Amino acid sequence: MRYTPAAQWLPLLLSTLGVGASDADTEQLHKRALASSGPFYPSPWMDPAADGWEEAYAKAKAFVSQLTLLEKVNLTTGVGWEGEQCVGQVGSIPRLGFRSLCMHDAPVGIRGTDYNSVFPSGQTAAATFDKALMYKRGFAMGEEAKGKGVTVLLGPVAGPLGRMPEGGRNWEGFSSDPVLTGVGIAESIKGIQDAGVVACAKHFIGNEQEHFRQIGEAQGYGFDIKETLSSNIDDKTMHELYLWPFADAVRAGVGSVMCSYQQVNNSYACQNSKLLNDLLKNELGFQGFVMSDWQAQHTGAASAAAGLDMTMPGDTVFNSGLSFWGANLTLSVLNGTVPEWRIDDMAMRIMAAFFKVGLAVEQEPINFSFWSLATYGPIHWAAKKGFQQINWHVDVRANHANIIREVAAKGTVLLKNTGSLPLKKPKFLAVIGEDAGPNPLGPNSCNDRGCDNGSLGVGWGSGTANYPYLVTPDSALQAQALKDGTRYESVLSNYAASQTKSLVTQDNVTAIVFVNANSGEGYINVDGNMGDRKNLTLWKNGDDLVKNVSSWCPNTIVVIHSTGPVLVTDWYNNPNITAILWAGLPGQESGNSIVDVLYGKVNPFGRTPFTWGATRESYGTDVLYKPNNGKDAPQQDFSEGVFIDYRYFDKANSPLVYEFGYGLSYTTFSYSNLQVEKSNAHTYRPTTGETSPAPTFGNFSTDLNDYLFPSDEFPYIYQYLYPYLNSTDAKIASADPDYGQTASEFLPPHANDGSPQPLLRSSGKSSPGGNRQLYDVLYTVTADIKNTGPIAGDEVPQLYITLGGPDDPKVVLRGFDRIRIEPGQTAQFRVALTRRDLSNWDTAVQDWVISNYPKTVFVGRSSRKLDLSAPLT
Structure with a gap:
């Protein structure tokens, strides 16, 4: 069922709601009304002929066609929090020798294990503007996950995108620009899945802050709310900003997508049919499976109808022993509330993703337990049952330290340099600040890195991993100083003013000050920062430390480790x-990577993946820190539309310090000879036709006796979730006081319709990522880049365009590259501009359209330094 465009019902709604309202109130009502999620049913079923999925679906069909209903339910339902070894697992299929699928974090490494690496954050990888490095990082992370027995790695991240710079988990993602994030997530997915592990793109979608994302978490902080935050996003903004990188993820062949905790347009993301059925599975043609975030499922049959394929970790609330699915999903299929084709579609999607990355039914065993690093313990952690070896301490690091060091060095952004860098055997080096040194209690002493003690190498939360070691800046700089014969001293405190002054006021001193700002996931509170940052200042007196040292020492170098921009206005000049x-x-290679840059072993070419505003207010957006809707769901209106980060700064002429894409080098470059070549692409044709009917794989018994828990000889594990029924009385078996309603009584119309469905004009027939013509090349743009300096270096030319409309940003990023150029040599920068690159989302026709407004292409070294330009005819 198609939803009705807002243009048809909005005037009536406004006339009803806006009576007597001020102009500002009416405008806000208008924007809120545009942010809607109309129902979209039925849930689109898989397309076995989809590009890149043909072989995977053939294998999935051969496997799923053998399964019983109970076995299909086992594939879709987690076994419960602490049920087995991984942070999430579904049931196994012993009859076919199929072990449980292991779902495990995380964005920077394998969480909670040992002998694994800790990689640079996605944000740091994005700062390299290097597609090859993004892929290498993803492949190495996939190799480590594979070596531990992980089936699905819960990353990479495109949500949060970075709407607010204070957002606690921005560092897990890539950038506040959708194109840079799209490249980062796509290359990471390719790397992870080439290594033989299913990637999981998350969190879908609008998950831009930690405050109020979960009811229990918010109540634990003293906020009395009954529903989670609603991110209210209009259709145009959704497509042109937040959905853009997920389209790249789908086009890259991602196997799974995790739906997020919060609501979108006042409908929970994991049961929002507009998001999952329409945007993700229909428009983008996603062929993998949708997994809930942990405890983000709120209904049973309704979430199945809305497009959810797997529930994690399976229980309604951690360790409750109850599930919306499991036995309830078995019952729902038996009584027809969930049609047979829908459970088959869930199982097919899961197994197609499994086979797509090259996995076989006979998987390698899981060789770790997330719940303990001890060698022996209970395999079923919650029940304390099955005492055996649970950790084999497998070392999966290989040579990944080299990749980590390279990404971290090449992702370091040189924001200012008046000639003090690179260092050349300085006579006297003084290193100042807690961030240069170790955590006195060890790098892993805080649970999920939930503190800010010592040097900051990664943020906190489920996106972390245990360090095998952490090379601190102090240790690495001291090692370099010893090699050079440099005098070296450090004061690893932010508060030792007299000792610091005594040190840095001596003759011939070069002072390096290390400062940081941290953030993370909302279940951890560090110094009043409930995941999201309270402000954009440096932590632990960092700003005063910088001001003091620079007032005492005429050669002060500042190094910032942070999860996003910080305010440097008071001292950067x-x-x-x-x-x-x-x-x-x-x-983990923090110290080594910064030494590589400081001493010129790596000529810096990192570019900032976000804007450094002059003030907190200059960003135009901020975290919603207090509920604004009584006890009901807090309302966060994304009323700025597509204007976040540099797009907002350009529109509002907001004061900034360093623009998006900015970064210096130890050499210089010149830009010339911009050329635009138009391609002979065909005229755009909307997709037409309809799908095949929903496929099913055989009948099943409807006798409840066939689904009872097995005999007493079958071991029952406490709190473990099974697909079996505990009674032939369906109401008792469901534990649902409302059991007995038919699908037609509580599900929307067409939810169970398995007949052929019309294809969206914007969708791609068997083409993941949308209409394949969106990716036709319309123009090829080239420019010459010359190294005019004395040493070899990498330049990062960037291509921006103006879309030309009155509601469009001044410029938007559409392409970039990293090019190695020797002194005096010239290299060519080349970008292919696609139809999608030049299009806007048309809310009336529900498709991408190239407007008639004049368009210009720019090539330069940042969003504000655009050396070359040419019209697109």
């Missing part, structure tokens, strides 16, 4: 501050 570097979250 101080002439005594001769260099500033943003080193992001570099992972």
